[in-house]
Amino acid sequence: METPLVFSQLNMCESKEKTFFKLIHGSSKEEGSKEDKIRAKEKRNRLSLLVQKFEFHEETHSSRSGHLAKETRVSPKEAVIWGESFDKLLSHKDGLEAFTRFLKTEFSEENIEFWIACEDFKKSKDPKQILLKAKAIYEKFIQNDAPQEVNLDFHTKEVITKSITQPTLHSFDAAQSRVYQLMEQDSYTRFLKSDIYLDLIEGRPPRPTNLRRRSRSFTYNEFQDVKSDVAIWL
Known part of the structure; x- marks a missing residue:
């Protein structure tokens, strides 16, 4: 049998x-x-x-x-704090993750990835590391037809382009500030009205969302001798 x-x-x-x-x-x-x-x-x-x-x-x-x-590990009390200011949202690891998920639904996650990359860049100390990271950020987010080009005015892009061969820790300050303002005034307002955020503050389980495949997170692992602290922001 x-x-x-x-x-x-x-x-x-x-x-x-x-x-x-x-x-x-x-x-x-x-x-x-x-x-x-x-x-x-x-x-x-x-x-x-x-x-x-x-x-x-x-x-x-x-x-x-x-x-x-x-x-579901985020408590409604924590989520409510994120609604007090954009800075409080980004300063909290889970808040940053939730906002990133929201940006993916709008196909604009390059903005938060650029902001994260700039935060990481400003922690660099070694001159070689500064040069390599600056070049990576420029090629990924700034130059024309970059794979994740952020929306910047011509003057800001031109200043970065001219200084990229000898970058400083402040090379992307103007661009980062511009992208921060765009997210705060536009995306953040919609995020506070989104199902992703409302579910969190009311303690509901997350709803399934139709997302495209996540773009490659911004890291510098492809560059030899370059160490990145970007993981602490994700």
Whole structure:
């Protein structure tokens, strides 16, 4: 008699390899003829797909559970404070994460990523690090047709372009201030009215949102000998 395919009756304490081994090895009658061998092979293939699907479901459920726990850890009291000022929102790690999620729904996350990059840049001390980070920020956010070009006036961009070969820790101050004002006066106002924020202040679980794949976070890992503190802002 073949072993029934009922996953709920499996001993979950056994290793998955052992369970799978027991499932694919029925009685020796399956190996008796050529046709039986073919049927046994097809059965093993089906079982392999079922096990993979079962494992994928387990991993997905675990991932979603972890994600939900992360999203609901903010207390309504903390979230209410973010509504007092834009600065209070950005100074709180969870507030920054929530605002970033909101910007992704508007396809404008390059603004907050640029602001984060500038905060990290101003902590640089080594001259080589300053030069490499300045170049990375310029190529990613400032130059024409940059992959995540931020909205800056011509004069501000021109000043940065002329100074990029010999940057200082203040090279992006004007641009960062401009982007900060744009977010504060525009995006922040809409964020306070968004479902993302309202759910937080009322203690409701987050609603599913249709987001595009997250753009690559701004880091400097691709540059040798460049250390970034940007992780503390994410």
